[in-house]
Amino acid sequence: LYRAVDTYLKAHPHASKEERRSLCRLIDARKLSTEAAAHAVQNDRLPVRCVVQVLFSEHGSKLSRLADWSGSFRSLQNRSPGALDLTSSSAAAARCPSKREVVSQHHELRRLREDVSRLQVCVHPHAEH
16 A cells, blocks of 8 residues: 555645545555655655654554563573573574663664654744643
8 A cells, every 4th residue: 555655646746635545544654564654754756744754653663572582581580590491482482682682672762763753843943842
């Protein structure tokens, strides 16, 4: 759906602001693939509100993944050393992220927060954030 809306907006560059808004309301930012979300965030044809929704959705999914990783780490810490079975599928599913992955996620979250703040200022320049 995102690709169809983007193609339409590309083919109709003079579409009214209201038409662009109504088309973008059809897009569920939570269902966009990583690639589509990355494209949408940089897409000048989309209304700012749509871009902000994509950023919030990405931010939420990153927080959720970080919380999942953190919970997996805590559950592994609470087990006794002899109880850990590294061959089980649950141990593979509860893999702890490396320090590099966690740091990378924290940097990405910080960047997304900054992007959201900047976009909020663009949308509402006189409101306090």
